[in-house]
Amino acid sequence: MNATSRPPSLAGLRRTYEGEPLLEADLATDPVTQFTAWFADAVDAGLPEPNAVVLATSSAGGRPSARTVLLKGFDQRGFVFYTNYESRKGRDLAENPRACLMFPWHQIRRQVRVEGHAVRLPRDESAAYFHSRPYGSRVGAWASRQSAVVGSREALDERYAELAGRWPEEPPMPDFWGGFRVVPVEVEFWQGQTDRMHDRLRYRRVPDGWTLERLAP
Template sequence: MDATSRPPSLAGLRRTYEGEPLLETGVAADPVTQFSLWFQEALDAGLPEPNAMVLATASAGGRPSARTVLLKGYDESGFVFYTNFESRKGRDLAENPRASLLFPWHPIRRQVRVEGSVVRLPHEESAAYFASRPYGSQIGAWASRQSAVVRSREELDARYEDLAARWPEEPPVPDFWGGFRVVPSEMEFWQGQLDRMHDRLRYRRTSTGWALERLAP
């Protein structure tokens, strides 16, 4: 490798982290309540798309895959997103219904990680959300065979136009599209601190509730 083809140095990307201490005495008793508090603070801080989360899945054979999706709802039962069931993530979850989520809130030096099992939402719940989407997104859900190879952008656009002509008003819900809920078994809250001595608090589901423990950074 000659000098002109060397990758750029990463030395200039070093940074320090400093935040409020994350102490066991200062967090909620359950992780969803704590997530709600932090999510509101991410909103208040003006973070762009604080509901963007990295979704990691694995096939039955253990081949991992990750992508960014949008959180569309959460409560004590779990974290909800919507997708094409025939996409790579949809196929992974059909074979291996477990996933990990990561909320990378870098500007406020925080991240939240969620691990758990995954269940499909009832059709009625997915249909209600589909009806709330903009018309263009509804047609887009039909037009995109997500994760399939497409010969050209023109082919994709032509399919969209054909479907828009077929359904000039609200289209039906695709039978290959809907929601998933990640039911957490673990949730970790990370707060950046000086000298890489970060705070990591993990909630772990037990037979009697949630156990809270500190992890080394």
């Protein structure tokens, strides 16, 4: 940007939100059941990659980091994604096993935010998913030491070709790769409303289950 240029105006990006009210009586008794219903709505609405989710982590020293990953499963135990355990997110979660997931379903004026504890999946669960992946993705898990500095694109491609030659049919699962499950302790459902008076309803884990609270927008 030179001295005479101006940043673009954001005024044209203003918008209103109009949605059905989100009322306590309309929600399920637990957040995973409610998430299941909203996830189905996101799929039915034709959202591109409705399972894309922003994952936020923090190092032991408190340095935050966020990135988009793909949700690969969820049930009453929690929300699952897979990664290289030596990546930045893997190292963060080894030091500080707390995570936040945020599903930005802007097109249907909804968001879901999940806070919880991240635990590694058992090796057999990770292996079952790994061997269901396309061949190229399995080789790529070996070729890319995620978050490490790479000398060039050519070096990365050469490494991939080398490993594809080593395992032309069935790459084994790397020891440094696997899944995490985020076990929720708080789940917030956000529904956009007019005049910025949005609906925010949060499930919070308590000893005997879940309590539901409304938050100010």
